[in-house]
């Protein structure tokens with residue numbers, strides 16, 4: 001009997017989901033890297049291990065594709081919540097998901113989309129990202145994990161994000177997710193992102209919240225709402241005084257078993 005997995009995505013930010021209610025899987029960095037590898041594994045931007053603690057809600061143990069651990073993943077919470085409903089472990093509607101950044105209330109909608117209460121969002125400073133020798137002014141945004149969100153007039157579609165953007169390491173001692181954001185109109189943004197521990201991804205939920213917070217900050221506003229177009233689709237973000245919400249699709253595409261011998265060899 002192999003190890004159960006599912007594959008899913010939220011606006012094409014894709015994840016391997018590993019149901020592990022009793023917390024018995026030894027999810028090493030090497031196993032995460034192998035699972036996420038698009039040639040020698042299943043391929044994904046990250047892994048969501050589904051754990052049921054003795055007390056409290058289902059816990060999302062999130063890992064980046066390079067095996068590193070991150071505090072929070074907004075698209076991951078949507079896929080995680082959708083999986084819980086799909087598996088009959090939670091009912092559609094409101095429930096809570098545990099993350100390393102704290103508990104995140106979610107609302108699982110009948111169409112499979114999910115709204116996540118992302119918790120407080122804070123603009124904590126200013127920084128600069130560098131891409132191919134060009135500098136982009138940005139703001140540091142804490143969404144439970146670190147972001148440098150750069151609102152720019154340079155069309156983001158043309159940026160080469162193959163290499164990690166340069167940034168001020170002293171400002172982000174634990175690394176950073178970097179967003180490049182175009183304003184398409186009032187309440188309409190376009191974003192590309194280079195994620196810490198992954199590379200360029202087709203969407204980043206916490207990144208879209210950071211993008212909206214950065215746009216509002218530039219407008220001298222603290223609260224507001226925007227759609228954010230990413231390479232993998234569209235999400236909606238609402239920033240309020242005390243919290244922010246992220247709404248978007250969540251899709252499960254496959255379910256199967258990992259080969260036990262392959263797992264054991266890692």
Ligand SMILES: N[C@@H](CCC[C@H](N)C(=O)O)C(=O)O
Nearest residue numbers: 070073074075145204205206
């Ligand atoms: N894709 C995620 C963010 C995942 C974590 C990030 N790479 C980090 O290291 O902080 C999202 O949807 O928020």
